[in-house]
Amino acid sequence: MAPCTYCGFCEKFGCGNYSKASAQTTILPVLMQKKSFTLRTESEVTKINVDASGKRATGVTYVDAHGEEFEQPAELVVVCAYITHNVHLLMTSGIGTMYDPATGQGTLGKNYCYQLTPSVNIFFDDKLLNPFVGAGALGMVVDDWNGDNFDHTGLGFIHGGYIAAYMTTGRPIETELLPEGTPKWGAKWKKAFVENYLTSMSVSLMGAVMPNKANYLDLDPTYRDVYGRPLMRMTYDFKQNELKMQDFTVGKMVEIAQAMKPREIKKSLRGPHYDIDPYQSTHNTGGAIMGVNPRESVVNRYLQHWDVPNLFVVGASAFAHNSGYNPTGTVSALALWSAQAIRDQYLKHPGPLVSA
Ligand SMILES: Cc1cc2nc3c(=O)[nH]c(=O)nc-3n(C[C@H](O)[C@H](O)[C@H](O)COP(=O)(O)OP(=O)(O)OC[C@H]3O[C@@H](n4cnc5c(N)ncnc54)[C@H](O)[C@@H]3O)c2cc1C
Ligand code: SF4
CATH class of the missing domain: 3.50.50.60 (FAD/NAD(P)-binding domain)
Incomplete structure (x- = not known):
């Protein structure tokens, strides 16, 4: 495989540089050699x-x-x-x-189960970052508040999550970290986008979610796919365990952000109810x-x-x-x-x- 060039198009793309291991580059080429295999x-x-x-x-x-x-x-x-x-x-x-x-x-x-992925967005005046040069594996993780890695006494929840800072993509529009109070469109939005694109980053959580008897998958009674089969229906909402876990871990994320001495910190929380918008996780x-x-x-x-x-x-x-x-x-x-x-x-x- 070729060495990664940190092209910034890692997440959600195939690798044009043949640097990313996937079934297409590792397993399928081997299987295709076998006479007994048909794809x-x-x-x-x-x-x-x-x-x-x-x-x-x-x-x-x-x-x-x-x-x-x-x-x-x-x-x-x-x-x-x-x-x-x-x-x-x-x-x-x-x-x-x-x-x-x-x-x-x-x-x-x-x-x-799903995952809970709040983030803390951090804005600087005196630091220049380049979000465009990113790769899937380029990042830092703090695992101290995950699983049983810490004492949960009195916290009211089990499990946790890892806190990470990574730059898997710097694609404009998707990478849209904007300070509090920025309008959602227009000249002021454009100005804030340009001013903050190279001076902002985020710290996020990969938060665990425990099973709950009210969260489940079944078949939709109304909607059908092109073959006439019922679509799958998801019944899901965040529960107290993960919302309490979010409060605790976001507190740790804010501490990490403050240590970087930024101009501004903006929390992006999940819940209280599950919502398919914005993109959160494919896990x-x-x-x-x-x-x-x-x-x-x-x-x-x-x-x-x-x-x-x-x-x-x-x-x-x-x-x-x-x-x-x-x-x-x-x-x-x-x-x-x-x-x-x-x-x-x-x-x-x-x-x-x-x-x-
Ligand atoms: C944008 C994105 C980012 C992600 N990032 C990460 C990450 O950073 N780390 C991580 O651990 N995970 C990540 N994931 C999750 C990861 O992709 C999945 O965990 C993993 O691909 C699951 O592997 P799988 O083999 O079960 O399914 P898949 O990789 O989805 O493979 C299933 C295959 O089955 C085929 N298929 C489906 N239905 C049928 C059918 N009826 N007939 C014939 N073929 C069918 C599909 O076309 C597909 O090729 C990410 C996912 C997405 C979408
Ligand atoms: S960042 Fe990802 S997509 Fe880009 S060259 Fe490296 S492995 Fe390939």
């Missing part, structure tokens, strides 16, 4: 098929770019379509028992969680479906809660863990790897 691009799986007993996956149905539908038979199905799509595919395929928030019964859709978790028994979870510790042993569901859908870290390292580790179990255990003795 069907521009195809969308619409259903996981099961036999009459409902205990065995028989393959998947997919639609190609021309809208033609195919049935692909399979001895083993691994669903790895991203957390929300994993859960939606299981739901629309009728695999598993839907979670009912009224009774607490059922497992599919429960423990949906969704849960809905098909792993656990020790089928009464409380959808998959076992190897991400094997409790009801359908030849079906594995890989991704952050397996997380029982959302911790104060970025998820993809754990998603990757779980994928390796699951793949190893499939290769070393399941393929030798197909069947449940954990007894229910």
